[in-house]
Amino acid sequence: MRPGLFKLAAKPRGFCCTVKVCGRIEEGTINPTDEQAQACLRVCQMLSNFYKDIQLFRFNPRSREVYIFAGEELQIRVFPSGDWSFIDETEL
Numbered sequence: 001m002r003p004g005l006f007k008l009a010a011k012p013r014g015f016c017c018t019v020k021v022c023g024r025i026e027e028g029t030i031n032p033t034d035e036q037a038q039a040c041l042r043v044c045q046m047l048s049n050f051y052k053d054i055q056l057f058r059f060n061p062r063s064r065e066v067y068i069f070a071g072e073e074l075q076i077r078v079f080p081s082g083d084w085s086f087i088d089e090t091e092l
Contacts, residue, residue, distance in 0.1 A: 030059045032066060035082030040066050043076055043084055 032040065040057075047054060047070045056069040066078040075087035 028061065030061075032059060032064075033080045033082070036066060036078055036080050039078050039082040039084050040068070043068060043078060047071075047074070
């Protein structure tokens, strides 16, 4: 199977069904700090509580920052320290 493709297989066993999903989406390894990973989880939970769709979640290996785009206009940056902030359009 080529990288980036998913394989979905179901094998019935009695009244149950097991599903196996195989695939590789990224070539590189994502290594956020523990603080950053926990902050991302808190931010994503907060967005979910307000019914905001997370459109994009990206780890930048150069800056070591996580970028989250949610809803139609929310942009959030999560730093390796675990601090996060909304990105103001004037910063862009």
